[in-house]
Amino acid sequence: MKYDVLILGGGPAGLAAALYAKRAGVSVLVLERSIYGGQVTNTPTVENYPGILNISGVDLAMALYEQVTGLGIEVRLEEPVSYQLDAPAKAVATARGLYEAKAVIVANGVKRRTLGCPGEERLAGRGVSYCAACDGAFFQGAEVAIVGGGNTALEDALFLSNNCAAVHLIHRRDQFRGSSILAEAVKKRQNIHLHLNSVVEEITGEEKVAGARLRDVTTGEETRLELSGVFVAVGLAPDNAAFAGQLALDGAGYIQAGEDCRTNLAGVFAAGDTRTKEVRQIITAAADGAVAALGAANYVNSLE
Numbered sequence: 608m609k610y611d612v613l614i615l616g617g618g619p620a621g622l623a624a625a626l627y628a629k630r631a632g633v634s635v636l637v638l639e640r641s642i643y644g645g646q647v648t649n650t651p652t653v654e655n656y657p658g659i660l661n662i663s664g665v666d667l668a669m670a671l672y673e674q675v676t677g678l679g680i681e682v683r684l685e686e687p688v689s690y691q692l693d694a695p696a697k698a699v700a701t702a703r704g705l706y707e708a709k710a711v712i713v714a715n716g717v718k719r720r721t722l723g724c725p726g727e728e729r730l731a732g733r734g735v736s737y738c739a740a741c742d743g744a745f746f747q748g749a750e751v752a753i754v755g756g757g758n759t760a761l762e763d764a765l766f767l768s769n770n771c772a773a774v775h776l777i778h779r780r781d782q783f784r785g786s787s788i789l790a791e792a793v794k795k796r797q798n799i800h801l802h803l804n805s806v807v808e809e810i811t812g813e814e815k816v817a818g819a820r821l822r823d824v825t826t827g828e829e830t831r832l833e834l835s836g837v838f839v840a841v842g843l844a845p846d847n848a849a850f851a852g853q854l855a856l857d858g859a860g861y862i863q864a865g866e867d868c869r870t871n872l873a874g875v876f877a878a879g880d881t882r883t884k885e886v887r888q889i890i891t892a893a894a895d896g897a898v899a900a901l902g903a904a905n906y907v908n909s910l911e
């Protein structure tokens with residue numbers, strides 16, 4: 608199947624790109640490998656998208672999806688298995704078929720980091736979770752921990768504290784990376800207990816999570832917590848290994864592209880969290896989608 612523009616990823620960057628590409632008059636296909644909305648779906652509440660006072664991440668993802676499909680844009684839930692980006696005719700293969708395009712927008716987002724401590728992998732889905740918005744409801748009245756010091760960990764701590772008996776927020780430094788407005792809100796919550804300068808050495812439990820062993824990195828002192836759940840929110844990492852050799856990546860593995868979203872390859876654009884950038888937010892991902900789509904449409908038009 609042939610399209611003008613092929614978009615890899617159905618998060619805010621990819622879906623915004625689809626919207627702008629369609630409105631620019633080019634044919635477009637979106638391929639998403641797992642879930643429409645991307646990381647947004649892990650966010651309990653979005654309160655910093657201009658014009659929207661408050662919306663759940665899932666509702667925002669659904670609204671994006673409905674807006675795009677409502678315009679007749681084709682979106683497919685298929686995982687790419689190979690890419691040809693470094694030729695004038697681009698092609699992406701999935702298990703179901705081969706998709707060819709004149710331009711490609713890579714908007715594949717990022718993947719979650721893990722702690723890598725003993726017990727984490729074994730107890731994943733048995734009390735270890737990476738998504739408070741998805742799994743928090745299973746821990747009503749329970750004692751849980753959340754690991755991390757960014758906006759995700761702070762937001763999730765607040766979210767979990769609404770229904771859990773106690774939330775232990777474990778962060779490896781004494782300063783939060785997340786915004787001060789969230790940090791202040793966390794500090795005010797009676798049932799959120801801070802464990803700063805602390806790392807998780809082990810998540811314990813046989814069939815399900817029973818607790819965690821922490822180490823204070825300044826004193827070396829160890830403590831044990833009895834817990835029903837451990838939520839891991841230690842950030843995101845690029846997921847671009849499949850593009851290495853074609854797309855130029857930076858030292859951390861993000862796709863090298865500036866604010867114009869142009870990559871080292873003609874006709875290939877990178878939008879959203881996947882590219883080298885300072886601010887990774889829903890609004891900056893959506894903005895990238897618009898920029899990349901207009902760049903891709905201009906590129907397609909220049910070929911005719």
Ligand code: NAP
Nearest residue numbers: 655722755756757758759760779780784840841842843887
């Ligand atoms: P993040 O900002 O990168 O924060 C990750 C946190 O995990 C940091 O505090 C980091 O510690 C800690 N960490 C990393 N590796 C660790 C390890 N191995 N063990 C223990 N701790 C570890 O990630 P995020 O919170 O997922 O946010 C990702 C992006 O989305 C950010 O740009 C964020 O601003 C954005 N976001 C925004 C909102 C919002 O605006 N409402 C909500 C959610 C996310 P250090 O601080 O010591 O590095």
